[in-house]
Amino acid sequence: MLFNYRVIVNILGTLLMLNGAFMLTCIPFSLYYQEGDLWAILGSSVITAIAGFCMWFFSRKNLSKEIKKRDGYIVVTFGWLFMSFFGSVPYILSGAIPNLTDAFFETLSGFSTTGATILTDIESVHKGILFWRSLTQWIGGMGIIVLTVAILPILGIGGMQLFVAEAPGISPDKLQPRIKETAKRLWLIYLGLTFTETILLWVGGMSFYDAINHSLTTMATGGFSTKNASIAYFTSPFIQYVIIVFMFLAGTNFTMTYFALHKNFKKVLNNEEFRTYAGFCLAASIIVGLVVFNVSNESFEKSIRDGLFQVVSVVTTTGYITADYTSWAPFITALFFFMMFFGASAGSTAGGVKIVRHLILIRNSFLEIKRQLHPNAVIPVRFNGKAVSREITYNILAFIMIYIFIFAFGSMLMGIFGADFDTAIGSVATCLGNIGPGIGEVGPVDNFASISAPGKWLLSFLMLLGRLELFTVLMLFTPYFWKTH
Template identity: 65%
Template sequence: MLFNWKVLFNILGLILVFTAGFMLLCLPVSLYYGSQDWQALLWSAGITLFVGGGTWFITRDQRDKEMRRRDGYLVVTLSWILISFFGSLPYLLSGAIPTYPDAFFEAMSGFTTTGATILTDIEVVPRGILFWRSLTQWIGGMGIIVLAVAILPILGIGGMQLFQSEAPGITPDKLKPRIRDTAKRLWIIYLSLTLTETVLLWIGGMSFYDAINHGLTTMATGGFSPKNASIAYYDSAYIQYVMTIFMFLAGTSFSLTYFMLKGSFRKVWQNEEFRNYLWFTVIITTITTIGIFVSTENNAEESFRYAIFQVISIISTTGYVTADYTAWMPLLTVVFFLLMFAGGSAGSTSGGVKIVRHTILLKNSLLEMKRQIHPSAVIPVRYNGNAVTQDITFNVLAFFIIYITIFAIGSAIMSLSGVDFMTAVGSVATSLGNIGPGIGTVGPVDNFAHLPAFGKWFLSFLMMLGRLELFTVLMLFTPYYWSRHA
């Protein structure tokens, strides 16, 4: 049999049970603030639990069966579609988002930690629904599938297939030999940083509700905010600096964060991707600070603060906003558009191409010139002092070519939907990179509400494609994947 469908449905049902559980976490928030959205949340959780729990119960005898890597790719892609489908129910049933394309777009944007929104007035949305909106990003940040593998030994399938499909970076960096132990440690770090940021923001003057919402969406590099003006609403240097630090940490590999918390700072500094991530951030921040200082009336500290916040927000693909970067000098608009193709570190919650891929791509390009002079010499690309295998180099090249090709074709498709060129390229770049704000009419002070329904469906697909790093989803469209002989 090509797939073990019962095993797949068993896992999908379990994931929906988790989704329903997270919906129920929003009920106390709704009841505390006395809004009527608790009914929509309860109904949504009930429907999701009924479908997920029923599916899991019917296939429960399959939970000890082995799942192949082929199954892993399919279950991850289907999981993201299913949780977005059911995750849109609170928006629909509460009336906060009355049309399905908009509700699905918002849900997919949440679970993929993109942060693009169709809401034109966020602050009128009931508190329970807004909390669910933030929670979708927190769930998606580390991956609901990794969560299931981490805390449910009942799965009994090892879990490596799911982990590699959910986070298919260059190589899976396991902190412990068993993937379940790795996932547990990642979630402990993730939860600890979320709570720490929440407390610091609360101390800094945010209400506890706002602090927990921003804590959830910062560590997920999601960028959803309960305020229309995003972080610009608070006009607080303290809040902006705290969030800048946590956005940077969220864009750093959680494996390195683990070593950092253990005090192994030398090991962190020896990591080439981290050094490149740090220096790249410093250089772009310096350029942006100078640009803001000379083209606006902001003083030196304000110029630096706006620069470092927005640079890290885009590089980490968080997407928070403290200023309209498209209103600065044209050069900075170009810089921020190019930053959408950067991405944070592999093994982080950020999207985009990732710094490690850029590093290997650049090194290989420079060495190719050396190989032209010495055609008989074996000159491997080295990363962290080790030779990078040719397979990994080819994987990086293929990823980059496919990424740019999808961006180009996607921009053309969005242009055909009736939007202007700048909006087309901006919406595709930000959706594929899971960033949030783009350029054109989907810039940092705008939203995606005005886009046609087709555009929202298409961008939702690009969000999922970018979140699962292309290959996981694209593989499903190849004849080889569906061949019994593969």
């Protein structure tokens, strides 16, 4: 048999039951604030859990534990889709987003940790529903950790999610010898950082509700906020600096955080990707901060802080805002658009192309010149002092080319669907990179409500593509995937 359908359905059923269980965590907020969303959340949880249980129950007999590569691709892609379809039920039942297109867009934006929203008045949405909105991003971020550690290596997708140095297929530098133990430790780091940020934001002046919501979406590099003005609502420098630090940590390879927590700072500082990531954020922040100071009436500290916040937010694909970067200067708008194609570290919750791919691509390009002069010489690309295989290099070249093609084709389609040029390229770049705010009519102070229904479905597909690193989804559209030979 080409596919193990029982295993696929069984796993998808389990995911839906977990999704239904997560919905129940919104109930304390519904009970406390008493805004009338309790039954919508309960009903959504029951519907989701029953659907999942039926799938699990009727596929449990004669269940093989073996999962093939093709099964894995289907589970990963349809897992995200099923979670998003059923995750949109609370929005629909509560009336917060009664339209299926908008509800699905908002939910997939959450699970893919993109942060693009169609809500025009976030603060009017019931607190229980808003918590579910934030929780979808936290679940999505945790799901990416599961993928990077446990699932994609089984599928043999080398150089895709790029977990630690395994990502580019260099050295299997695992935290623990067993995958389950590795995933467990990364979850603990993820949970610990979320808890720590919640406390710091609460101490810094946020309400507990706002603190926990923003911590969930910061660590997922998602960017959903409980306020219409995003982080600009909170004028406290302390709160903004705390969020900057945790956005940076969320965009850092989680194994680097593990090594830092165990005082192995040499390993962190010797990592080429981390040095490039930190260096770029610092340099870009200084440039942006100086430009802001020059063109605005803000103080020097506020200008540098705004520059630092927006750069880290876009590079890590979090998408929070404290200011409208498209209003500063045309050069700054162009710089932020460029940064949408940058991405943070592999093995983090961030989206985008990822720094390691850029590094290997640039090095291979320069070495290609040397190879032309010395055609018989073996000159491998090196990363962190180790040779990168040609297969990984080809994988990265293919990824970049496909990424650019999808961006160009998606932008043309958005133009056909009625978007102007800036909005078309901005919406595609931000959704494909899982960032959130773009340029044009989907800029930092705008949202995606004005995008046409076909445009929202296209952007939803792009969010899924970007979150699952292209190949995982595109594989399903190839004829040979469905052939027995």
